[in-house]
Amino acid sequence: MSLTKTEVYGWKPSELLVLAKMWRDLAANIEGMFGQYESRVKQVNSLFWQGEAATAALTRAQSDRGAAARLADHLERVADIAENGFHEIDAPLRRTQDAIDGAVEDGFGVTEVGLRVYIRGDVTRDEQDALEPARVSWQEQIWSGAEATALADTEVSDALNNALPGLRAAFVSPATLGSEQAAKDAQQLLDDPSGLTPDQRQRLAEAGTLTPEQLLALKSGDFVPISASQMEYMNAIARRFDHMSGEDLEAWLKNAPADARAGVASSFHLLSTKRVIASVQSDAEVPASGAPELLPRQMHQSLTRSDLATTSDDGIALNGVADNQAAARIADWSDPALQNGTGLDAAIMDAAVTYLDHQVAAERGGIVQIGEVGSVDLGGPQLYIDGAEAPADARVTEDMINAVAADRAVVGAAVAGENGQAFMTDVANHEWPDDNKTTGELYGISDPDAGEPR
Amino acid sequence: LFESPRRGWKEVSVIFEVELGALNGLGTMLQELAQADELRDLQTDGLGESGPPAVDAARSVSHVINELCLPGVKERLGETGEICVNLAGEYQSQDEQSIISFDTVMKQYTNATGDWDVPEVPTPSAAKAMVAE
Numbered sequence: 001m002s003l004t005k006t007e008v009y010g011w012k013p014s015e016l017l018v019l020a021k022m023w024r025d026l027a028a029n030i031e032g033m034f035g036q037y038e039s040r041v042k043q044v045n046s047l048f049w050q051g052e053a054a055t056a057a058l059t060r061a062q063s064d065r066g067a068a069a070r071l072a073d074h075l076e077r078v079a080d081i082a083e084n085g086f087h088e089i090d091a092p093l094r095r096t097q098d099a100i101d102g103a104v105e106d107g108f109g110v111t112e113v114g115l116r117v118y119i120r121g122d123v124t125r126d127e128q129d130a131l132e133p134a135r136v137s138w139q140e141q142i143w144s145g146a147e148a149t150a151l152a153d154t155e156v157s158d159a160l161n162n163a164l165p166g167l168r169a170a171f172v173s174p175a176t177l178g179s180e181q182a183a184k185d186a187q188q189l190l191d192d193p194s195g196l197t198p199d200q201r202q203r204l205a206e207a208g209t210l211t212p213e214q215l216l217a218l219k220s221g222d223f224v225p226i227s228a229s230q231m232e233y234m235n236a237i238a239r240r241f242d243h244m245s246g247e248d249l250e251a252w253l254k255n256a257p258a259d260a261r262a263g264v265a266s267s268f269h270l271l272s273t274k275r276v277i278a279s280v281q282s283d284a285e286v287p288a289s290g291a292p293e294l295l296p297r298q299m300h301q302s303l304t305r306s307d308l309a310t311t312s313d314d315g316i317a318l319n320g321v322a323d324n325q326a327a328a329r330i331a332d333w334s335d336p337a338l339q340n341g342t343g344l345d346a347a348i349m350d351a352a353v354t355y356l357d358h359q360v361a362a363e364r365g366g367i368v369q370i371g372e373v374g375s376v377d378l379g380g381p382q383l384y385i386d387g388a389e390a391p392a393d394a395r396v397t398e399d400m401i402n403a404v405a406a407d408r409a410v411v412g413a414a415v416a417g418e419n420g421q422a423f424m425t426d427v428a429n430h431e432w433p434d435d436n437k438t439t440g441e442l443y444g445i446s447d448p449d450a451g452e453p454r
Numbered sequence: 455l456f457e458s459p460r461r462g463w464k465e466v467s468v469i470f471e472v473e474l475g476a477l478n479g480l481g482t483m484l485q486e487l488a489q490a491d492e493l494r495d496l497q498t499d500g501l502g503e504s505g506p507p508a509v510d511a512a513r514s515v516s517h518v519i520n521e522l523c524l525p526g527v528k529e530r531l532g533e534t535g536e537i538c539v540n541l542a543g544e545y546q547s548q549d550e551q552s553i554i555s556f557d558t559v560m561k562q563y564t565n566a567t568g569d570w571d572v573p574e575v576p577t578p579s580a581a582k583a584m585v586a587e
Contacts, residue, residue: 040483052557319567
């Protein structure tokens with residue numbers, strides 16, 4: 001980059017110091033506030049609280065103070081980059097200014113663009129020759145100063161920009177999310193999912209995460225306490241999608257970046273799971289625990305509708321199929337590590353079991369066994385999918401079962417549950433159009449022919 | 455012979471109320487901190503208008519602070535405060551016979567606030583890897 005003369009005199013690298021000071025002041029303020037929090041707890045403990053309660057209060061306050069100190073470290077580090085950056089840019093910038101000033105004092109002119117030093121006025125050839133060494137000297141000083149300034153500016157800009165991902169990761173934690181931030185992020189998701197900022201993507205992605213301890217509790221079938229803030233954020237996001245059907249929601253969220261989309265899907269899993277608890281009772285914005293009913297309303301209604309499958313003289317009708325298949329594909333976007341007995345997976349599985357049972361009935365309905373000779377298909381009842389006639393072997397449950405197959409707790413419950421035997425019989429009898437890929441997924445084997453456990 | 459006197463329900467109830475009162479006071483203080491002027495958005499108006507571009511990059515840092523850091527800190531203080539106040543309110547209205555121990559209340563406080571995890575400042579090589587992602 002080549003600086004103009006206006007830039008050489010107009011640039012204010014000292015503004016880096018102004019910004020760095022703001023960050024340092026903020027770092028000190030944040031640390032101070034959490035210091036006050038800890039002091040208050042110590043004071044209360046000495047007067048009123050004792051034993052486990054006092055320890056719990058102090059442990060939380062001290063751990064928050066530690067977190068605040070690390071947050072402050074991030075702010076300090078980026079302030080260091082900006083302050084050092086000021087010196088790196090300012091020194092060559094001043095050299096450039098001084099060189100231009102010197103050249104002008106010596107009677108030379110300096111162009112606005114290109115910073116070319118030229119001899120002013122009419123001069124004779126001899127005078128020009130006499131001035132040339134001085135002109136060349138100023139030219140070298142000005143160009144080398146400008147080049148060093150531009151280079152320093154690029155390096156400082158890069159260093160600051162490169163610090164941003166680390167700052168985003170440091171600033172966002174599930175325990176610091178909340179409904180106000182969710183309202184902003186959900187509004188952007190509703191307005192234009194492709195326009196989510198990196199900051200919003202960070203929050204959406206972070207909302208659907210668990211700590212290793214929480215993941216272990218989820219896998220072990222234990223209660224999974226999460227922060228009220230995380231529950232509040234997830235619930236606020238889901239509520240903004242209450243009006244969307246599964247199909248609409250899938251089509252809409254497909255426009256969001258993959259990390260944000262995965263975060264939303266992971267949030268749906270956690271929010272729908274009863275074992276995920278927020279430990280608060282009296283906050284209207286924070287559900288005390290997850291529940292399938294907390295999924296986006298239309299999505300939940302479609303998965304649990306009482307007429308998922310109906311049988312009449314006209315045939316067998318499967319209803320809500322497109323929406324529920326879409327719900328399954330949404331569920332599949334999530335972090336698979338979270339799929340462990342989630343309410344969303346269970347609801348998808350329940351719907352799939354119902355669909356499969358009726359689809360098999362449609363397939364088998366017209367087949368009559370004739371002694372040991374074999375069977376003859378006399379034509380079974382007509383299958384309708386979402387109101388339209390469909391072949392008996394239409395793809396209905398494949399995507400749904402594939403989506404929840406990773407959730408071994410849900411698969412296990414379906415197989416071992418009250419209707420497990422009937423379900424397994426349906427699985428065996430259904431004409432799977434996908435070379436038994438779905439049955440392989442269901443039994444937890446990647447290649448059904450190989451018989452290897454997953 | 456020297457069995458310590460057992461506390462009666464009345465006394466337990468009074469102690470519990472005092473404990474809850476202190477929890478409520480802590481909550482109020484945290485909620486006030488969340489609203490403090492010190493956590494106002496950083497102002498960058500007028501900065502970076504004449505360059506250098508590095509000042510624009512620094513303004514982006516301030517933007518991320520305003521978008522993520524400040525709302526997060528305010529939420530942490532405010533929500534922790536709200537949890538304290540709500541828990542205190544929830545149990546203050548319990549009748550004497552159903553009084554639970556204050557330890558149980560504080561377990562709820564620990565779970566409901568959850569761990570606030572802030573990673574350490576990355577080493578230069580780790581920061582580079584993060585950017586490469």
